[in-house]
Amino acid sequence: MQKHKCDLIIYGSYILTQDEKRSLVNDGAVAVCGNRISAVGCKTAIDESWLADESIDTGKSVIIPGLINSHTHVPMTLMRGVADDIPLLEWLHNYMFPIESGLTRELVELGAHIGCAEMIASGTTAFFEGYMYENAVGKAVDQCGIRAVLGEGFFKFPSPFFKTANEAWETITDLHSTYADHGRITTAVSPHALFTTDPKQLVESMELAQKLDTLWQIHAAESVQETKLCLEIFNKRPIEILNDYDLLTKRTRIHHCVDVTPLEIEQIKYSGAQISHNPQSNLKLGSGICPITKFIDAGVNAGLGTDGAASNNNLDMFDEMRTTALLQKGFLRDPEAMPAQSVLDMATISGAEFLGFEDIGALKAGMKADIVAIDMDKIHLKPVYNPLSQVIYCSGGQDVCLTICDGKVLYRNGKHLTVDVETISHEAEKAVKWAIKRLNHR
Ligand SMILES: [Zn+2]
Known part of the structure; x- marks a missing residue:
């Protein structure tokens, strides 16, 4: 033959x-x-x-x-270990934002290289990303040979990259055109969170996602503290805000979903939106435990993510898979909860659907x-x-x-074979000095 x-x-x-x-x-x-x-x-x-x-x-x-990381901020490897053992909002406002407001394109590219190298070495071949200077992240992704969905993050306050909403829409549109024909890179519209954006901006950003035909991702219902903040600002719970402004759609990807009600799980299911489960980040920031088995039982597609290296503190999906299985068994006092096969599904085929890639996540002819x-x-x-x-x-x-x-x-x-680990390790040591200087002058 x-x-x-x-x-x-x-x-x-x-x-x-x-x-x-x-x-x-x-x-x-x-x-x-x-x-x-x-x-x-x-x-x-x-x-x-x-x-x-x-x-x-x-x-x-x-x-x-190849494993699929459904939620990360890859340049945040630069902030790995800079602030541990504090709550989410304090962590964001007192540490992350002061450092991030001084980030340059070069630093973001360096952080992305470190993160991509770490993921490649630990068996991750695709990730859903959200940060700033995403064209610099794209450069690292392109060079390293990994696969990614890039999301240029925006807030109601100016990003170091753009000052107004209109500039943000232009940047996102440019990023989308840059990678329109790239075999391994796509883009998503990426508002940071409900308490760092405003509803008008969110509605406009969803219109942009529809125009560009991309996914739309947001952090939501990450902790009880976030829910309290949303109730104070909007008199509504996080998922309620998404529902009321028609932001729960098939293109919606919600990261965390820790503090949710049974009705909200139903609303997410009914809308066709998908969620990303990030147990180690939720544990480390003391945010709580996502009722992930309830989402899966309801038929919601769920990916598995590490979140950024500043709140995990690694990008190792094996570590995340083990935690996912063990955490639910202990939390529910049920050893049958979250079996190994369901966990591997989240990190492969369900992750592929979450990232919007039809032809990854399984080993078979044509993929x-x-x-x-x-x-x-x-x-x-x-x-x-x-x-x-x-x-x-x-x-x-x-x-x-x-x-x-x-x-x-x-x-x-x-x-x-695609990353010069020695050079980026050396540059990472220099970046530590820069970050400490930013924190000393906050
Ligand atoms: Zn995140």
Whole structure:
């Protein structure tokens, strides 16, 4: 039989395909042509049908789809550890905003490079982003080879990047045109939060999202304190504001949803809006616990996100997956809550839907080649009864041995192929001095 030609075949002990049947392939292989997967199957079948220019044998490993981080602010790696152990509003107003008001394009690009490198090394191949100077983030994303939805954040007060709402709309439109034909980057309209914007701005921004046909993301219902603030300003709860101003739509992506009522969960479900679950950030800021199982039971699509590195303090999706499973079991006093498969779904296929990408999140023919291998040949991962259990309950980002995005190898056996880690680490040390100076002069 004549073999089909492909560019690359990746071999591994197990493949968690995340296809419709959640198939597990033992002793498997993935054939890749250009930036797409051509076939997934057992090694023997793939070798019989496919001939590759190059092959990578990941040995005793579990191959999974590249993980998808549904909520982060990637340049905030620059503020990792600058202020811990304080409440959300104090953290924002006394630490984040004073530093952020002095950010430059160069610093944002540096922070984005650090964050992208961290995500690539820990098996994340796509993320939903929101920050300032997103064209600088886009530059880092483009160079690192990862996939992202970029969101230029805006507030009712001037951003360092633009002074008025009209300037914000122009910036967002420009960002959208810059990446209109980019294979790995899309954009979203990104108001920061309900208490840092005003309703007129929010309604106009949703009109812009409709015009550009993009997603619209916002932080909402993150804590009881935020609800109190919204009640003081608007006499309404956060999700009530979104509902009353027709901001709950199919293109709406809500980050957090910790302080919500059963009616609000129903309203989100009915509208087709989707949510991002960010348990470690919610725990660290003392914001509370999102009733994520209620959202999933109601049929709301939910992605899983780390949030920024200043409130987590890492971008490791393995860490986030483990927390997601354990937290709900303890919170609900139910060991059957949030099983491993549901958690992996959130970090892969549900995350893909959340980011608006149809062809990532699973390993099957026709999907984009976003592929990660986890090295199981480590003592803390032995023995292997169930690869899924191993991925969710005992692997960490540091166990990733191969990261491929869009058919391109970005990271292999501890080495980055698209990021100069030494240079950015050196620059990061310099940025610390700059941030401390900003805080001393606040
Ligand atoms: Zn956030």
